[in-house]
Amino acid sequence: MYTPISPQPTNAQAWLAAVAAVQDAGGEAYNVVIDIENPVAVSSTDHAILTTVDRFLRDHHANTISGVANTIFPQGLLERHGAGDLYAAYDKVLPRMKQMTRDWGRYFERMTSWKKVKGQNISVINPLDDLIQFMKAQIESERTYRNTYEMTIYDPTRDAGKVSNRQCLSFLSFKLTDDKTLMLTVMYRNHAYIARGLGNFVGLGRLQAFVAAQAGASLGSLTCISTHAEIDAGKKTQNCVVHGWSIGEANDLIRQCRALPVAASSPAPSSLPANAQTELPA
Numbered sequence: 001m002y003t004p005i006s007p008q009p010t011n012a013q014a015w016l017a018a019v020a021a022v023q024d025a026g027g028e029a030y031n032v033v034i035d036i037e038n039p040v041a042v043s044s045t046d047h048a049i050l051t052t053v054d055r056f057l058r059d060h061h062a063n064t065i066s067g068v069a070n071t072i073f074p075q076g077l078l079e080r081h082g083a084g085d086l087y088a089a090y091d092k093v094l095p096r097m098k099q100m101t102r103d104w105g106r107y108f109e110r111m112t113s114w115k116k117v118k119g120q121n122i123s124v125i126n127p128l129d130d131l132i133q134f135m136k137a138q139i140e141s142e143r144t145y146r147n148t149y150e151m152t153i154y155d156p157t158r159d160a161g162k163v164s165n166r167q168c169l170s171f172l173s174f175k176l177t178d179d180k181t182l183m184l185t186v187m188y189r190n191h192a193y194i195a196r197g198l199g200n201f202v203g204l205g206r207l208q209a210f211v212a213a214q215a216g217a218s219l220g221s222l223t224c225i226s227t228h229a230e231i232d233a234g235k236k237t238q239n240c241v242v243h244g245w246s247i248g249e250a251n252d253l254i255r256q257c258r259a260l261p262v263a264a265s266s267p268a269p270s271s272l273p274a275n276a277q278t279e280l281p282a
Helices: 011-024 044-059 065-072 075-081 083-100 107-112 127-140 193-215 247-258
Strands: 028-036 114-118 121-125 149-152 169-176 181-188 218-230 234-238 241-245
Touching (some): 011 028, 011 044, 011 193, 011 218, 011 247, 044 065, 044 193, 065 075, 065 107, 083 107, 127 149, 181 193, 241 247
Antiparallel strands (some): 028 218, 114 121, 149 169, 169 181, 234 241
16 A cells, blocks of 8 residues: 655645645555655745745744754754864754753754664764765765665664654665766655654755765755655643644645645745744754
């Protein structure tokens, strides 16, 4: 059982196509597969989708699009500190981020800090930087290995046995084509399309663009496999403030986005709307 989605030009339009398909399937679907041609491009249609979804999340006191995206890749830190100081800057602000939220959701931490066990020796490695440096060396060499760049997020020593508050993004596989174009395929064990889906696509696109730029590759397509996807809903009250939304409100959001006009021109790389920008994960 799988739910194929027609390839889409951008991550915002990919999210809309996927969430619409899940809505049409009754709010839940398995093995939703979608390919995004340019995961960092933003057209006028994309701006409208991003703004509408971000406003919905803010109005319901949920994490913003950029807040979700930053759990995968901290774009603000990259823009302020540059690639050379990105990891050090992230390590510096990480304790603050852990105080700001009790949710799991710090994928970039696992990508850049992992305990490696070899016999009785335990060391901490940076899998993302190791992948980038190996890929860069391969691109610059006469013979290039194209199918050896993978990262796991799921860690059985930390995640096995947990029922909740665990990772949803499980695996990333980077691929180089003959012309040194970098593609990325990711797998989610569970995908909450309202609270996380669009922010996930934005963060993954930024991560992919970073890896491509640092390794000397061209940016290719992003493919997402959501082994389980849902139109998520639920409300809770904290300090007299209602957080979350009903399934009816979620469906209204999707219908509103589906009614947006599609831009006739091809998308050009741009940034998120100003009201969707945050510096640190909320």
